[in-house]
Amino acid sequence: MSRTRITSRMLGAALCISLVAAACGSDDTESEPAVEEEAEEEGAEESAEEEAIEEEGAESEEAADPVADGVAEAEALVAAASEPVTFAVPDGVGEVDLAGLEGKKVAIVSLVQAVPIVLQWEEEMNAAFEGSGLEVTSFDGKFDPNEWGRGVEQAIADQADLIFLLGIPPIAVAPQIADADAAGIPVIASLQGTPGKTLSDVPELTADVGFDYRIPGEMIAQWFVADSGGTGNALILSSDDNTASPDVWGAMEAEIERLCPDCTFTREDSTVPEWSDGTLQARTRSLMQADPTITHILAVFDAMTLAVEPALVELGVEETVRVAGFNGTPAVMANVQAGTAVKMDVGNPNMWFSAGAVDAVYSVLLGEEPIEDAGVPFRIFTEENMGDIDTSVEDSLDWYGIDPLAEYRALWGIGG
Amino acid sequence: MTTIDDQTEAPTVDDLDAGNHAGRQTQSIGRLVEKYAILIAWAAVVAVFWIWRPETFGTLTNFQNIFGSQSALLVLTLGLIISLSAGEFDLSIGASFSVGASVLVWLDVEHGWPIVLSVLVVLGVGAVIGVTNAVISVRLGVPSIVTTLGTSTLLGGLLLGVTGPQIRSGLDSGFVDVVRTKQLGLPGSFWLALALTVVVWYVLQHTPLGRHLLFVGKGREVARLSGVRVDAIRFGSLVASSILGALAGMVLAGTSASAQVGVGSGFLLPAFAAAFLGATAIIPGQFNAWGSWVAVYFLLTGITGLSMVGYSGWPEQVFYGGALITAVVLSQLAARARGRAALRST
Numbered sequence: 001m002s003r004t005r006i007t008s009r010m011l012g013a014a015l016c017i018s019l020v021a022a023a024c025g026s027d028d029t030e031s032e033p034a035v036e037e038e039a040e041e042e043g044a045e046e047s048a049e050e051e052a053i054e055e056e057g058a059e060s061e062e063a064a065d066p067v068a069d070g071v072a073e074a075e076a077l078v079a080a081a082s083e084p085v086t087f088a089v090p091d092g093v094g095e096v097d098l099a100g101l102e103g104k105k106v107a108i109v110s111l112v113q114a115v116p117i118v119l120q121w122e123e124e125m126n127a128a129f130e131g132s133g134l135e136v137t138s139f140d141g142k143f144d145p146n147e148w149g150r151g152v153e154q155a156i157a158d159q160a161d162l163i164f165l166l167g168i169p170p171i172a173v174a175p176q177i178a179d180a181d182a183a184g185i186p187v188i189a190s191l192q193g194t195p196g197k198t199l200s201d202v203p204e205l206t207a208d209v210g211f212d213y214r215i216p217g218e219m220i221a222q223w224f225v226a227d228s229g230g231t232g233n234a235l236i237l238s239s240d241d242n243t244a245s246p247d248v249w250g251a252m253e254a255e256i257e258r259l260c261p262d263c264t265f266t267r268e269d270s271t272v273p274e275w276s277d278g279t280l281q282a283r284t285r286s287l288m289q290a291d292p293t294i295t296h297i298l299a300v301f302d303a304m305t306l307a308v309e310p311a312l313v314e315l316g317v318e319e320t321v322r323v324a325g326f327n328g329t330p331a332v333m334a335n336v337q338a339g340t341a342v343k344m345d346v347g348n349p350n351m352w353f354s355a356g357a358v359d360a361v362y363s364v365l366l367g368e369e370p371i372e373d374a375g376v377p378f379r380i381f382t383e384e385n386m387g388d389i390d391t392s393v394e395d396s397l398d399w400y401g402i403d404p405l406a407e408y409r410a411l412w413g414i415g416g
Numbered sequence: 417m418t419t420i421d422d423q424t425e426a427p428t429v430d431d432l433d434a435g436n437h438a439g440r441q442t443q444s445i446g447r448l449v450e451k452y453a454i455l456i457a458w459a460a461v462v463a464v465f466w467i468w469r470p471e472t473f474g475t476l477t478n479f480q481n482i483f484g485s486q487s488a489l490l491v492l493t494l495g496l497i498i499s500l501s502a503g504e505f506d507l508s509i510g511a512s513f514s515v516g517a518s519v520l521v522w523l524d525v526e527h528g529w530p531i532v533l534s535v536l537v538v539l540g541v542g543a544v545i546g547v548t549n550a551v552i553s554v555r556l557g558v559p560s561i562v563t564t565l566g567t568s569t570l571l572g573g574l575l576l577g578v579t580g581p582q583i584r585s586g587l588d589s590g591f592v593d594v595v596r597t598k599q600l601g602l603p604g605s606f607w608l609a610l611a612l613t614v615v616v617w618y619v620l621q622h623t624p625l626g627r628h629l630l631f632v633g634k635g636r637e638v639a640r641l642s643g644v645r646v647d648a649i650r651f652g653s654l655v656a657s658s659i660l661g662a663l664a665g666m667v668l669a670g671t672s673a674s675a676q677v678g679v680g681s682g683f684l685l686p687a688f689a690a691a692f693l694g695a696t697a698i699i700p701g702q703f704n705a706w707g708s709w710v711a712v713y714f715l716l717t718g719i720t721g722l723s724m725v726g727y728s729g730w731p732e733q734v735f736y737g738g739a740l741i742t743a744v745v746l747s748q749l750a751a752r753a754r755g756r757a758a759l760r761s762t
Contacts, residue, residue: 139723148672172676
């Protein structure tokens, strides 16, 4: 567990507040240049000089109250992120030469099909592939490194024209990627936190496409600062066995430190299996009992909140502790909508990523430069802006006000 | 059902001879079918997918892929059948597997230890895990299923604390080459697993130690009365199981040049499935090395074929579980039929 106490910043903030309070007694509103001029005046009396310095401090503190400014900025960012998204074309997306794709084979090797979001990405990619003339096969990696490697080897044996690793960390299958490279088969990795970041780890990789996981981390931090009025104490729940987790919490912590000098936070890591085997629920309960001053729980992935919320109910603090997470998982969205302790969820139109991934596949197969960042936007969901949307299944149009697949298809010139 | 008691007329000597002969013939055919049932099923599965997808399934590359990609599971299963043969359940073998993979990468990559030293240390750690299990189970009398459940959880926590949850990569390329470099079209890990299969087969079937192991597994008290050193056999089986578990983890690490904590938990149930499925083949009713070998590759052939024809995911699990249940049930029915035939022939 890592604990960050921003003691020096708190002392600094206290000093600033006392200076501002002292300055409030003064009626002098002279501008700074004038004060400097007065202070520099040769032979000036000592009392006048002291007064000028005091006024200078008052002026600068009034201009930059870090707590109020941070909260104001956070509120503005949250308000903007709560609005429906608009479609923006990533550079490089355009018409697709269907003749160049005809009869080629694409092998998708997925992280694990038993996880709903992974299966959703895969199904959406298959929907996006429709009309392309490509033959697409699928391999369930079962969250097992041995299976991931076997999936790649099987795709090589199957003489695929391209292998797409859906969520699989490429460093865990580096030798197999080298085999594919030797066989002349390009391999695309995806969803590894920051698009393109794994290319240096595995040189044989052709591309690394995805969305920027740091953005939802920042959004959760902004919501926390705004929601707590700049005085919150957060418990951040990470899951570093997922390669994207450090990107989310890293950005989250940096944004809290940037916007909120008075906020404090601690971080606790749990493995993915612990989310659903009762461990995370028990851990949350213990941590809450150990530090009753925790005001917010910020989960790197929102499925973790499904274990957090019952722990808060058990402790009877579900009305006072506020929870947020990232992923737009339907069950969690339903909890937000129902007014449970889960007050906010950051979501993104997953079809946008899937279509972007398919665009990268097209580009590689056609010998063009693939996109890395699909440009997927994120939206903050709270009870206030969700209304009565259907949370049982993600619907891009209903949730985000956009149909990314239709937009992409129009650009590709494929189908309607 | 016909039994001796149902006979209303005393049989003649000729009748008895004919009956005995027919009974023995039925028994031997039944035994043969039972012995090679999985091999027959394996051939049928190969034939179905070969016809279905000749251009992809029926290729040399595909069979090289099948035989070259489950060596870690096979080594793990071989470790498991040693303890199972002695009547001990080693549930910590999955954790030993994780230790083997993670500690090897951790020592070699994070601490820069020479790979040979790292391998030896990991094997030593595997031995320590086995000794711990054995002392608690054999010396203190705690059932091995409880002991190893505890040590499995303990090891999982220690491993997470020591090596962290992240995937670590960059394992020594020489080690990776040994595991992955192909000879006769198959990787080093396949040949290692094959050699271990031969060793375990020889020890179990052709040495006094192996026979003692089986005696202890069949009946601890009878074995003790027969002069077998039961405690030493049980102790050794648990140590061997853990060492092979750690070795299997290192094979996996060599295959992917990386490791992540908890990787062994996903191998535990497949290893048990392969061990029990293997006990229905080659030497029915007994955990055996070649039965395990056949079981691992039979299951893998089925799920490979299914994924090639577009039935990845849940159909694979249905096949995996269905094959295990079917084999065990048929083996049980065959044993009962054999028993009835033997009864009739007396």
